[in-house]
Amino acid sequence: xxxxxxxxxxxxxxxxxxxxxxxxxxxxxxxxxxxxxxxxxxxxxxxxxxxxxxxxxxxxxxxxxxxxxxxxxxxxxxxxxxxxxxxxxxxxxxxxxxxxxxxxxxxxxxxxxxxxxxxxxxxxxxxxxxxxxxxxxxxxxxxxxxxxxxxxxxxxxxxxxxxxxxxxxxxxxxxxxxxxxxxxxxxxxxxxxxxxxxxxxxxxxxxxxxxxxxxxxxxxxxxxxxxxxxxxxxxxxxxxxxxxxxxxxxxxxxxxxxxxxxxxxxxxxxxxxxxxxxxxxxxxxxxxxxxxxxxxxxxxxxxxxxxxxxxxxxxxxxxxxxxxxxxxxxxxxxxxxxxxxxxxxxxxxxxxxxxxxxxxxxxxxxxxxxxxxxxxxxxxxxxxxxxxxxxxxxx
Numbered sequence: 459x460x461x462x463x464x465x466x467x468x469x470x471x472x473x474x475x476x477x478x479x480x481x482x483x484x485x486x487x488x489x490x491x492x493x494x495x496x497x498x499x500x501x502x503x504x505x506x507x508x509x510x511x512x513x514x515x516x517x518x519x520x521x522x523x524x525x526x527x528x529x530x531x532x533x534x535x536x537x538x539x540x541x542x543x544x545x546x547x548x549x550x551x552x553x554x555x556x557x558x559x560x561x562x563x564x565x566x567x568x569x570x571x572x573x574x575x576x577x578x579x580x581x582x583x584x585x586x587x588x589x590x591x592x593x594x595x596x597x598x599x600x601x602x603x604x605x606x607x608x609x610x611x612x613x614x615x616x617x618x619x620x621x622x623x624x625x626x627x628x629x630x631x632x633x634x635x636x637x638x639x640x641x642x643x644x645x646x647x648x649x650x651x652x653x654x655x656x657x658x659x660x661x662x663x664x665x666x667x668x669x670x671x672x673x674x675x676x677x678x679x680x681x682x683x684x685x686x687x688x689x690x691x692x693x694x695x696x697x698x699x700x701x702x703x704x705x706x707x708x709x710x711x712x713x714x715x716x717x718x719x720x721x722x723x724x725x726x727x728x729x730x731x732x733x734x735x736x737x738x739x740x741x742x743x744x745x746x747x748x749x750x751x752x753x754x755x756x757x758x759x760x761x762x763x764x765x766x767x768x769x770x771x772x773x774x775x776x777x778x779x780x781x782x783x784x785x786x787x788x789x790x791x792x793x794x795x796x797x798x799x800x801x802x803x804x805x806x807x808x809x810x811x812x813x814x815x816x817x818x819x820x821x822x823x824x825x826x827x828x829x830x831x832x833x834x835x836x837x838x839x840x841x842x843x844x845x846x847x848x849x850x851x852x853x
Contacts, residue, residue: 462808462811463807463808463811464805464807464810465805465808465810465811466631468810468811468814470598472716473598474597474598474601477598477601477602477605478601478605480604480605481588481600481601481605483808484604484605484610485604486615488613488614489538491614492508495508495509496508496569497544498545498547499544500543500544500571500572501544501545501547501548501549504549505540505544505547505548505549506549507544507548507549507551508571508572508616508632509575509578509579509615509616510551510614510615510616510617511551511615511616511617512574512575512578512615512616512617513543513544513551513616513700514551514553514554514555515559515566515574515578515616515618516563516564516566516567516569516571516574516575517530517536517539517540517543517551517553518530518553518555518560518561518563519558519563519564519566519567520563520566520567521539521560522560522561522564522567522687522688523564523567523646527557527560527687527688527689527692528688528689528691528692528695530553530560531553531692531695531696531698531699532695533550533552533611533699533702536553537550543571543838544578548648549686551697552702552703552706553699554699555649555650556648556649556651556684556696557684557685557688557692557693557696558648558649558680558681558684559649560684560688561680561683561684561687562646562649563679564576575616578616579613579616582612582618582619582620583603583613583620584605585620585621585623585624586603586609586620586623586783587599587600587603589623589624589627589628590602590603590786590790592631592786593790593791593794594790594793602786603620604816606786607779607784607817607818607821608614608779608780608781608782608783608785608786608817608819608820609783609786609817611658611779611780611783611820612679612780612783615780616781617778618649618650619778619780619781619782619783619784620783622647622653622781622783622784623649623751623784623786623787625643625644625646625647626643626644626647626653626767626784626787627763627784628640628643629641629644629647629669630759630763630766631644631763633664633669633759634759635667637666637668637669637672638668638669638672639670639671639672640666640669640672641661641669641671641674641675641676642672642673642674642676643662644657644669644672644673644676645672645673645674645675645676645677645679645680646676646680648676648677648680648681652774652776652777653770653774653777654744654770655770655773655774656745656746656749656766656769656770656773657673658670658673659746659749659750660735660749660753660762660766661673663750663753663754664753664754664762674781686850687810705723707722707775707776708725708731711726712726714726714831714833715823715824715833716732716778716779716820716823717775717776717777717778717779717829717833717835718740718771718775718782718819718823718833718835718836718838718839719738719741719771719772719774719775719777719778719835719836720734720737720738720740720741720772720836721726721734721735721737721738721774721775722775722833722835723832723833723835723837724737725832726831726832726833727831727832735775738775739772740804741772741836741840742772742773742774743792744772745768745769745770745772745773745843746769746773748765748769748843748847749765749766749769750766751847751850752765752766752846752847752850753765753766755850755851756850756851757849757850757851758794758795758798758849760791760792760794760795761791761792761795761846761849761850762850763787763788763791764788764791764792764795764846765843765847765850767784767785767787767788768785768788768839768842768843768846769843770836771785771839771842772836772839772840779819780820780822782816782819784791785816786817788813788816789813789816789817790840792809792813794848795849796809806845806848806849808841808845811847812841812842813842813847815836815838815841815842816839816842819834819835819838822834822838823835
């Protein structure tokens with residue numbers, strides 16, 4: 459149908475016409491949400507914290523400064539520490555990050571919980587806007603960093619998606635001009651290793667060896683720094699908890715709709731875990747092949763970068779809806795590629811509509827939870843990477 463094939467109704471004017479009211483409504487919702495979660499100090503009546511997951515970053519930093527970093531990986535002791543902050547009714551949050559994250563978030567230990575949360579949230583939003591403003595008009599960037607569903611989730615849940623997006627997108631845009639700095643930004647992403655699986659593949663395929671080495675040195679430095687600061691015993695504790703995280707993923711029926719991976723999509727419809735992991739491996743290999751083809755092929759950097767972002771989500775069984783904030787950059791890069799008419803010929807059939815689905819995906823997964831739960835994330839992402847690969851000319 460022409461309405462989906464050409465999607466002429468998706469243009470900047472309509473995006474702003476709808477995006478600005480949604481952004482204002484979401485801001486009002488965030489104010490209400492903050493108020494609702496402060497009726498018992500820093501929790502609501504059910505024990506959910508202000509900023510939800512932010513307590514992990516703040517708690518990890520506090521424990522690290524006090525010389526008790528390993529407590530973050532002891533479920534019983536960590537919950538006891540959280541309740542000392544939130545009160546006995548506070549809900550439990552799992553610290554699912556490697557010790558490197560404690561090292562990177564140490565400045566939060568200088569702040570009270572509320573001040574730290576506000577700095578984290580406002581700082582993340584400002585960084586996202588600054589980075590997006592390099593790819594689109596500032597007014598659109600200000601709107602997208604609130605109204606895009608993945609961005610709203612970061613603002614609501616105190617998550618790290620803005621910082622992850624800035625590191626990934628920042629590294630990619632600096633790759634050609636400042637390869638060493640780009641590698642450092644990629645290396646900093648080791649706090650979320652599941653989202654960095656394809657970075658070495660892309661850098662090697664594109665011959666970006668200075669960035670490859672710079673990223674590796676950064677990772678080694680961060681691991682060494684966190685080991686020196688927190689002690690060698692921190693790593694066995696983290697590895698033990700990783701096993702518990704794997705068990706949680708295997709039985710996390712409430713988590714699967716929010717993770718746009720092949721594994722979670724199959725588990726949600728009742729597929730056995732072993733078969734779902736096998737399918738995830740196949741998807742990861744397909745993503746690797748797509749990234750290699752794009753980064754070795756002849757296409758604008760914007761296209762190569764977008765293929766990598768999509769491949770990252772298709773290759774890992776463990777990624778969240780709030781992580782998808784970085785795909786806003788992918789959408790912006792596809793618009794740029796389409797506008798280079800002499801090279802790209804405008805938008806491809808169905809391209810605009812598919813990218814609208816990509817941006818709306820965190821909301822679509824919420825809607826699709828009932829009456830029959832289904833995770834459409836992998837289908838949308840595979841459609842997006844397939845159509846993006848059509849812009850690549852193989853040498």
